[in-house]
Amino acid sequence: MGIEVNDKDIVVPGELLATGMDYVPAQGTYRIGEEIRSKKLGLVTVDGRAIKLIPLSGRYLPKRGDTIIGRVEDIAMSGWRLSINSPYSAMLSMKDATSEFIARGADLTRYYELEDYIVAKIINVTSQKLVDVTMKGPGLRKLSAGRIIEVNTNKVPRIIGKQGSMVSMVKTRTNTNIIVGQNGLVWIKGNDPKSELLAIETIRLIEKEAHLPGLTDRIAKHLGGGAAPEVRAEENMAGEDDGLQ
Amino acid sequence: MNKGLKSHIIKSLGTGIRGDGRSLEDYREITIEKGVSSTAEGSARVKIGDTEVIVGVKLSIDKPFSDRPDEGIVMVGTELLAMSSPEFESGPPSIWSIEIARVTDRGIRESKSIDVKALCITPGEKVWLVSVDICTLNDDGNILDAASLGALAALQDVRLPKVEDNLVNYKEKTDEKLPLQKLPIGVTVLKVGNEFIVDPTSEEEKMADSRLTITSMEDGHICAMQKGGDAQITAEDVEKMVELSIKKSAELRRLLE
Amino acid sequence: MKDMVAAVSAGIVDGSVLIDLDYKEEAHEEGGVADIPVAMIPSTGEISLLQMDGVISKENLKKAIAMVKTACIKINEAQKKALKDKYICDVQNCDGDKK
Structure with a gap:
């Protein structure tokens, strides 16, 4: 009985997360009899007695306010x-x-x-x-003029960062203007193609490593120009505390 | 096509740099793998950047055409698999897939790259039929060039099957290769604004005004051409595009040697 | 998705029940022939697709389904690994994996 996975483990649909009645299935998980299983491919988070999932894949589902x-x-x-x-x-x-x-x-x-x-x-x-x-x-x-790329919609919170800190850092250090849509479309405009290319490569890097810790420092290093600026609260995958979704 | 995005790309091209950092005349990384299918007599997988095609060549014995009794037959078909792009759907061949097949076919046929007389078994009765099937696995632009390169690589890979008592034994391959005399390589040049680029990504393909595919042989002679796109091109444009294409096809040909 | 689905074909070759027949085995025509594709939900063992061509006894069918269950669990392990491998990488590996 009990929890079968660790916090921040990557799980696939159908994977057994917990047995027994001590835990409660939350977003992205479901209960079947004594078992709690995953509904999606994602990162498990254990929040007290609630087990929920941060999805790693899947298309954008429209939400009011986005x-x-x-x-x-x-x-x-x-x-x-x-x-x-x-x-x-x-x-x-x-x-x-x-x-x-x-x-x-x-x-x-x-x-x-x-x-x-x-x-x-x-x-x-x-x-x-x-x-x-x-x-x-x-x-x-x-x-108007600029470039449009498509990113994994589940990585958008990480690309934006806490209070917009990540995307701001990319904008400042590549000297580009960037607008990130919650639906995974990103518009980039710079003064020259090289800076746009650097911005796009950086965004792709964030996308790829979104679920790994220490990302902000690695991105700051990739862009050059010193350590990342301070952000008040702790870094985490989905930016759950900052109101961004 | 979106005017704002297009003018932005054209401005960047004016500085000599493309969206992925390449120069206007650079190809993306190309890999050619031969012998990827155990059931085809010859096969190849070609990747240009993220664009990927697989080509299979099957041989069979058939009656020759009545007006060419001592010549083998070559047929080229293309399937744009739905998984390779959100733009492709399953069903009968689309205009685009037919165009790709025709352009690749024309390059092989007009250059006489396969010695079709050597494919004759019994004049008027039996000749080898060479079927080239091109399948796209992923479309990130420039399928035309990938198809042409893939078809040639697959033809180079062919080993004729054994013929016993007038029946083909596909389970046994001989060491005999196809009689390939020439290597015609197709290079597509796009006109975007006033700039010419080769090997477009699908982002760039959407912005192009017109394209010209030129297939040329080792001696620099042209054996096939195909213009596409809505806009017109001038005679000077054609000269420039031909020049660029022949230059690049020599580079691509080295990958097959 | 409540679970992934794994599938495999069982068949009879020369009276024996086999899993995942290759081309030669499928083409073999003597000694009793059956082709049974089965799709299964690994976590519950429920069958979501079942077809049969050929002739088979009840006993052999039972055997075949039991063998399929074991095979599908194995296939599911490979499916899980393939999905997870895409996302799990050491920090070093990720950095070195630039295109």
């Missing part, structure tokens, strides 16, 4: 449909598109065209996974 980068894939009568790197697409309706007034029957391509990338915020996700987004809000805008 800031994402979407690509316009269709223009409908009253809005734009966006592809958001998820099994589900999102709708941006005319009323949420801009602080300007858009008349009925206006040419919507004046605002956002096919293939445009935009930074938007998810305002609603229905039970049937219909997603609504808005462009009204600070920092929400159409993206």
